[in-house]
Amino acid sequence: MDLTTYRQRFFADPAPAPRFAYHGVHGVTLYFADYDAAVAYYTRVLGPPAYVEGDGTRGWPLGDTWLTLLKGGDGAPRNVEVAIVMASAAEAERLQAAFIAAGGTGDAPRDDLMYEPVRLCPARDPFGTDVLVYSRTARSVRGAGTARRPRRGVLRRAGFALLTALSLAIAGYAVWAYGFRPIGALVDPQMRATFEAHRIGLYAHVFGAVFALALGPAQFSSWLHGRYLAVHRWTGRLYLGLGVLVGGSAGLYMAFHAFGGPVARAGFACLAVAWLASGLLAYRAIRGGDEPAHRRWMIRNFSLTFAAVTLRLWLPAAMAAGVPFATAYPVIAWLCWAPNVAVAEALWNRGVWRAA
Numbered sequence: 001m002d003l004t005t006y007r008q009r010f011f012a013d014p015a016p017a018p019r020f021a022y023h024g025v026h027g028v029t030l031y032f033a034d035y036d037a038a039v040a041y042y043t044r045v046l047g048p049p050a051y052v053e054g055d056g057t058r059g060w061p062l063g064d065t066w067l068t069l070l071k072g073g074d075g076a077p078r079n080v081e082v083a084i085v086m087a088s089a090a091e092a093e094r095l096q097a098a099f100i101a102a103g104g105t106g107d108a109p110r111d112d113l114m115y116e117p118v119r120l121c122p123a124r125d126p127f128g129t130d131v132l133v134y135s136r137t138a139r140s141v142r143g144a145g146t147a148r149r150p151r152r153g154v155l156r157r158a159g160f161a162l163l164t165a166l167s168l169a170i171a172g173y174a175v176w177a178y179g180f181r182p183i184g185a186l187v188d189p190q191m192r193a194t195f196e197a198h199r200i201g202l203y204a205h206v207f208g209a210v211f212a213l214a215l216g217p218a219q220f221s222s223w224l225h226g227r228y229l230a231v232h233r234w235t236g237r238l239y240l241g242l243g244v245l246v247g248g249s250a251g252l253y254m255a256f257h258a259f260g261g262p263v264a265r266a267g268f269a270c271l272a273v274a275w276l277a278s279g280l281l282a283y284r285a286i287r288g289g290d291e292p293a294h295r296r297w298m299i300r301n302f303s304l305t306f307a308a309v310t311l312r313l314w315l316p317a318a319m320a321a322g323v324p325f326a327t328a329y330p331v332i333a334w335l336c337w338a339p340n341v342a343v344a345e346a347l348w349n350r351g352v353w354r355a356a
Contacts, residue, residue, distance in 0.1 A: 006113045027065040028082050030129060031072025038069055038127060044102040045095075047290045081130040089119035090156065092135040094222040096121035098291070099131060101229045111137070164217040166309045171213040174308070178206045188325055191259045201253045208247020212305045215239040219298055236286075244279035244301065248272050260330040267333030274337070275304040296348060303344035307337035 001009075032038035039058050043049065046067075051059030056071040062084055086092040093109050100106050106123040114120070114134065121133040177186050183199060184192030195202050215235050218224055225232045252272035258265045282297035314335050318328035 001113065003113065003117055027059075027062070027068060029068040029070060030080070030082070031070050032127060033072050034127065035069065035071040038125075041102055041104075041125060041127075042067075042069060043289055045098045045104075047292050048288075081132050083132040083134065086133060086135040089135045089137060090222065092119055092121045092133050094225070096123050096133045097222050097225055097227070099123035099125065099133070101225065104131075160217070160220070163306070167213040167217055167306065170309045170312060171210045173312075174206050174210050174213075178203065188259070190326075194257050194259060198254060198257055201250050201257075204250035205247055205254050208243050208245075208250060209305070209308050212239055212243030212247055212302075213308060215243060216302045216305050219302070240279050240283055243305070244275055248276040248279065251275065258333070260326070260333060263330035264333040267330065267337075271304060271307055271333075271337045274341075275301065278304060299344050299348060300341060303340040304337055306340050310340060311336035 030038070035056065039049070042058075042060065046060045049058040049069075050061050051057070051066070051068070057068065059066050059068045067082070067084075084095065086095060089109075096106050096109065100123065104123050104125045106121065109119060109121040112118055112120045117137045118134045119137050123131045123133055125131060183202070184195040187195065215238055219232070219236055219239060221232075249272075252269060255265055255268035255272055258268050278297050278301040282294050282301055285291075285294035285297055311332060314332045315328070318332065319325070
């Protein structure tokens with residue numbers, strides 16, 4: 001059924017005038033007899049509560065409304081459906097995956113009509129409460145004679161695919177250049193002596209970065225996180241441990257020997273410190289159960305990992321522009337990572353990477 005038919009069939013025309021001036025619904029309150037278990041479950045899904053009152057009240061902000069859990073005297077909510085509206089279809093699917101990963105159940109996401117076109121991602125908590133996660137969408141549900149509009153999600157997935165392809169391509173290039181070629185064979189002759197003098201630091205940095213580039217994109221897959229949580233966690237440990245910790249520590253060491261003088265050395269040193277610090281903060285956030293903060297720090301961290309890619313995009317661009325290598329390299333030591341962080345932060349604030 002297309003949207004026009006749906007509206008003609010189910011909506012009053014003309015629409016009756018509302019009797020009151022509404023602002024909205026303040027929130028939903030659920031009462032649980034097994035209150036502690038319910039709080040633990042919703043904390044795994046939504047992160048720590050933002051409102052804590054005594055031993056029997058916990059609240060989480062959901063946009064402009066609140067989800068509140070209270071102690072109840074008999075069982076868990078029944079004949080109740082909590083509807084949570086998300087910023088995008090991908091974000092709705094990610095929240096549903098979190099409900100399932102924490103111990104709930106859910107049906108396959110689908111496009112449907114619910115007063116308007118929506119992306120439905122139904123879930124049910126372990127206590128039997130239905131949680132209808134959905135996002136509003138501008139496209140009509142597929143039906144006879146219904147054309148589907150181009151989806152913003154398609155562009156987002158295409159961008160993510162390009163990011164993944166570039167990451168894997170540079171990781172593969174690094175394995176070939178540093179694993180099968182003489183050390184420094186493909187770099188400026190002025191850098192070769194430094195590479196030869198600091199082989200261990202160089203190889204630790206390069207192959208740590210290879211791990212991070214190869215494993216990083218998978219950390220933002222809601223499909224992997226929702227269906228193979230153990231794989232997500234283990235690849236995350238490898239990413240942060242072998243990739244960021246080893247690669248970042250060696251990168252900080254190599255920064256003090258970088259070609260390009262004090263400006264280049266400061267740029268690469270700041271990159272290494274930011275890479276290590278954001279990885280530590282991402283790890284601390286997930287250990288504390290704060291998944292939203294963990295995701296945001298991981299996005300910031302991977303934008304720094306991606307400096308390995310953007311460095312190799314800026315270098316040929318500078319050469320094509322006729323800028324001497326010795327002039328370009330100190331500037332690129334900053335350009336390869338600072339804009340990445342700014343773009344990642346801007347996309348997060350627009351809700352793009354929250355729904356990757």
